[in-house]
Amino acid sequence: MLAKELRLPFKDSDKEIEQRTGADIPWIFDVEGEQGFRDREQAMIEELCEHDGVVLATGGGAVLRPANRQALRCGGRVVYLHTSVEQQIERTSRDRNRPLLRSADPGKVLRDLMAIRDPLYREIADIIIETDERPPRLVVQEILARLQALPPR
Ligand SMILES: Nc1ncnc2c1ncn2[C@@H]1O[C@H](COP(=O)(O)OP(=O)(O)O)[C@@H](O)[C@H]1O
Numbered sequence: 001m002l003a004k005e006l007r008l009p010f011k012d013s014d015k016e017i018e019q020r021t022g023a024d025i026p027w028i029f030d031v032e033g034e035q036g037f038r039d040r041e042q043a044m045i046e047e048l049c050e051h052d053g054v055v056l057a058t059g060g061g062a063v064l065r066p067a068n069r070q071a072l073r074c075g076g077r078v079v080y081l082h083t084s085v086e087q088q089i090e091r092t093s094r095d096r097n098r099p100l101l102r103s104a105d106p107g108k109v110l111r112d113l114m115a116i117r118d119p120l121y122r123e124i125a126d127i128i129i130e131t132d133e134r135p136p137r138l139v140v141q142e143i144l145a146r147l148q149a150l151p152p153r
């Protein structure tokens with residue numbers, strides 16, 4: 001939706017990894033482990049951040065590696081779509097495609113992940129937007145307005 005408004009191509013790093021490997025992400029986690037997936041993710045993010053004029057969506061763990069944070073910062077503006085853990089639990093409860101959430105207590109996993117990742121997202125974000133109880137259309141409008149208000153780099 002954002003890419004359409006900005007008239008830019010949209011890239012999803014997870015989808016690109018799946019297309020290139022011909023395997024889905026749960027399969028990559030099963031066969032290569034999380035580190036194997038993270039290596040593929042890092043290579044993909046470094047490649048995609050070199051493109052100009054692209055809206056890039058990453059997986060939620062992309063901020064973990066310093067190399068990814070640097071590539072994302074250098075590549076353009078970074079927007080952190082903040083969602084409370086309560087909403088994350090609700091939004092992911094019917095989704096079986098997230099290997100890290102295959103747990104007896106996905107709420108605890110999400111709380112633990114958020115404690116580690118939230119400061120990392122904040123470290124690199126140019127813009128932080130609250131998405132709880134706000135439809136995607138409003139979130140996109142706010143991103144557009146806040147991008148326009150940023151001083152040039
Ligand atoms: N602002 C929003 N309001 C309601 N539901 C949302 C909103 N943003 C995303 N969702 C839903 O939450 C789920 C996870 O969103 P997704 O974009 O896949 O997150 P991520 O890529 O960060 O894992 C999807 O079902 C999506 O439709």
Ligand SMILES: O=C(O)C1=C[C@@H](OP(=O)(O)O)[C@@H](O)[C@H](O)C1
Pocket residue numbers: 014025058059060061062097098099100
């Ligand atoms: O949070 C994570 O570490 C991950 C999130 C996933 O992407 P989404 O954020 O799109 O679910 C995907 O990259 C992989 O399963 C790891």
